[in-house]
Amino acid sequence: MAKVKKAFITGISGQDGSYLSELLLSKGYEVAGFVRRNAALDFGNANDIKEEVKIYYGDLHSPESIALALYDFKPDEIYNLASLSSPLGSFSDKMGAIMVTGVGALNVFERARQVVPEAKVYQASTSEMFGAPKQVPQDENTPFCPANPYAAAKEFAHRMAVIARNDKKQPQFISCGILFNHESPRRGLNFVTRKITSAVACIKNRKIEGVPLNEIGDSIVKNGKVKLGDLDAKRDWGYAPDYVELMWLMLQQEKADDFVAATGEIHTVREFAEEAFAVVGLNWKDHVEVDPLFIPPVQTGPLCGDPSKAKKLLGWEPKTRFKDLVRIMIHSDLAKFS
Numbered sequence: 001m002a003k004v005k006k007a008f009i010t011g012i013s014g015q016d017g018s019y020l021s022e023l024l025l026s027k028g029y030e031v032a033g034f035v036r037r038n039a040a041l042d043f044g045n046a047n048d049i050k051e052e053v054k055i056y057y058g059d060l061h062s063p064e065s066i067a068l069a070l071y072d073f074k075p076d077e078i079y080n081l082a083s084l085s086s087p088l089g090s091f092s093d094k095m096g097a098i099m100v101t102g103v104g105a106l107n108v109f110e111r112a113r114q115v116v117p118e119a120k121v122y123q124a125s126t127s128e129m130f131g132a133p134k135q136v137p138q139d140e141n142t143p144f145c146p147a148n149p150y151a152a153a154k155e156f157a158h159r160m161a162v163i164a165r166n167d168k169k170q171p172q173f174i175s176c177g178i179l180f181n182h183e184s185p186r187r188g189l190n191f192v193t194r195k196i197t198s199a200v201a202c203i204k205n206r207k208i209e210g211v212p213l214n215e216i217g218d219s220i221v222k223n224g225k226v227k228l229g230d231l232d233a234k235r236d237w238g239y240a241p242d243y244v245e246l247m248w249l250m251l252q253q254e255k256a257d258d259f260v261a262a263t264g265e266i267h268t269v270r271e272f273a274e275e276a277f278a279v280v281g282l283n284w285k286d287h288v289e290v291d292p293l294f295i296p297p298v299q300t301g302p303l304c305g306d307p308s309k310a311k312k313l314l315g316w317e318p319k320t321r322f323k324d325l326v327r328i329m330i331h332s333d334l335a336k337f338s
């Protein structure tokens with residue numbers, strides 16, 4: 001009988017961690033996840049599967065907690081998804097970004113090298129590492145030029161992964177997924193897409209109590225309006241469940257490598273808002289206000305990816321397109337904020 005594979009996921013309570021867990025469980029994996037101790041009663045997006053996965057308490061700040069979990073679970077695959085993942089938020093917590101998203105990733109690579117050297121590692125890199133690129137679309141060879149602390153920390157982790165992979169004495173299997181924005185009903189409310197879809201739902205449902213808060217602690221909707229940042233920001237938005245399939249595929253290869261995951265389609269935040277309000281028969285212009293508070297001090301983009309390498313070598317393609325993504329998120333939020 002084939003050995004049951006074991007996967008260890010940092011950031012299991014996040015958007016991607018929860019979808020990836022579901023995918024791996026459906027493939028018969030034994031799955032364990034790393035959860036911060038202050039989340040003892042709330043596993044976020046992983047609440048529904050918490051009985052099916054093994055939970056280890058720990059923090060990327062703590063190499064010891066990583067080592068103990070790896071020593072006990074002995075995974076075949078490690079997916080390092082934990083991060084402080086808001087580019088805008090990273091300007092007000094630069095040290096947090098560097099220590100968790102950058103040094104934290106190195107903690108995972110190093111403990112994996114010492115405790116489970118045969119394990120294959122996935123590192124969650126990001127299109128934000130391209131900054132404001134001249135080349136559109138971007139691929140695996142586009143130069144990095146991070147424009148926010150989050151992206152700088154991710155680039156550090158990415159470079160350390162490549163160094164570990166190329167180490168002649170003890171090469172480590174670490175593959176980096178350079179993922180462009182991917183969204184879903186599980187996306188954090190501090191990200192613009194989810195902010196828009198939750199606002200649309202609250203406005204459409206005329207919700208007054210229980211309206212979610214934005215990243216500065218204000219109601220996402222006030223007087224029928226939602227405050228957004230740069231409406232001209234250009235992004236390539238895909239659907240998270242499609243993207244976790246690529247993560248898994250990358251670790252089924254013989255050789256570690258880097259892959260871009262993207263749809264190759266580009267849209268502005270304005271277009272996202274227009275489409276989202278149109279789904280419920282409203283005009284976005286009546287409900288969107290720009291607030292400079294939500295515009296980052298250094299802007300990035302246009303971010304649009306070329307996923308040809310993933311298609312050619314792994315047979316991966318995103319299945320869900322922009323309009324369907326918006327609809328999925330709107331319908332979920334209409335039910336959630338009813």
Ligand code: NAP
Nearest residue numbers: 011013014015016059060081082083085124126179181182
């Ligand atoms: P997410 O929903 O924000 O999840 C981040 C996860 O990291 C959460 O489970 C969080 O736990 C955990 N975490 C934060 N700080 C930690 C720490 N000090 N120790 C241990 N865990 C910690 O992010 P996501 O959207 O699923 O993204 C997954 C990964 O892909 C992230 O690394 C992100 O930067 C990267 N990425 C995402 C996108 C995207 O568009 N979604 C694009 C490119 C790259 P708590 O619940 O306790 O906070």
